[in-house]
Amino acid sequence: MAPLRRAYGGAGVRCLVGRRLGRRRTEPAASTITDLAWMRQGRRLAVAAYGAVRCHERHTEKPVATYPYVGSHLALAIAPTGKWICSGNQDASIHIWRARDGGELTMSGYPEKVSRLAFDDTGFWLAADGAPDVTVWDFSGKGPEGTAPRSLRCHETITALAWRPGAAGHLASGGADGTVALWHATAGRPQARLRPVRELDGTGAAVAALAWAGPHLLAVA
Template sequence: MTAATRTATWTTAVDDAPIAVTTAGDLVAVAGAAGTAWILDLADGTPVGTLTLPGGLLTLEFSPDAAHLALAGPTGYGLWRRSDGRFLNSQTGAWSNAVRWATPDRVALASGRRALVLDTDGALQWSTDPAPSTVTDLAWLREGRRLVSSAYGGVRCHERHTDKPVAEYKYLGSHLAIALNPNGRWICTGNQDASIHIWRTRDGDELTMQGYPDKISRLAFDDTGRWLASDGAPDITVWDFSGKGPAGTSPRSLRAHENVTALAWRPGGSAVLASAGAEGTVAFWRAALGRAGGLLRPANARELPEAVTALAWAGPDRLVVADYEGRVEAWPLPDDLAL
């Protein structure tokens, strides 16, 4: 599909290569690799403001109520407050590439070998003890009461006022990404050794999915917790976690990209996945229509002139995409995917 056939609600440009997009409420934020974040109005893409984190940016995430934005990068992190534009910039010198809000007033950030939990004034609420290596990803369990972090050797679970982990799930290797299903039954990691490792939280029973051509750095459950999508190959794989889980089954394969650069499930549990690739394609999938072990073609695909570097859903009916040259667009859900 050519650029002329795309139906963007709006298009704007930022002066950097975007590496991450986040949305909440009526706002969009786009992270540029060099350290500038652009805050845009979701309705029309109009710039609301910019922030700069010295040393560069790796990720960013709005609080659920869109009242705050947390940013993280190679040398520290920052917190922006919408009400008055205050920006707290903490240059810790520690690598920080994961941000996860537990509640509208509490956020966790990776900071070197530790995870820090802050309030919206930047005050430290608590932190984890040092992991064996740099913390690579974070997630929350039990409605924001338990923090899960990944590093070399597995994942660790922390709660406030505990010096040591309250639970550990070990697997030798470098863990790059975490995905938890919503009810907390499964903890999954994407790994440097081209595998997905899975633990069942109630008893620690574990399973490894191996044989991927490349490392697994993108991993996500849909809102129902049934479908797990991952990169690790030109094909995206989607595992079915219904019933007793994926043991003894084969994944669906979704083929559209030369190299996967982003993936995100549509909110609401409709089993619609959006994915992006270095060749400039954004593809939409109805994962539930495929069969285990089968190859699923896109339900809809669109193209940008440059490599797509980031995407994020803004509610169930709009997708925000960004490409390597700084083009940012908002797209309505394609008609053939409307429910």
């Protein structure tokens, strides 16, 4: 059986690691921790709180890397390749760090706060809310600097995002009206506005979460 690895947040973070559930606490963050993400196949933990994303090895109290940004982080996404660290922010922006050297980029101008981010399995595509459109950024090559995203419009308010497993670029999005949309999210050229491949009507209640079980089964809450 693979080791059990969990983390939960508060003023600091306690990590429960291994079958014995041995506990390790990081030093306290400056403010409330808003999101967590594992890196390097679970060997490093990224912790988002006001002012920075800090990275800890599984057994270290102090961070081994710090990525500063003055603002409130609402969502955290790490590329599966480990190359990019991205935060969605209260100031209606996405801030990006290149993990190896801390190089930075901010994508601003969203009409609303960015509270949902998701990388696909390849690490080449990042989906985000922050507008009536879902924006999909291309992180292949040198990353999204100087490029424009693809736009996916179906919902007045986006409430959930989930990439279908695999490298095909298929995305599911959910809205406050209960609609679920399925997309070929990486089709077309930058600045393209894409239409959903299929829309699934809900009951009128907002979609709270989406979860794929392999490529053929999508659960909707």
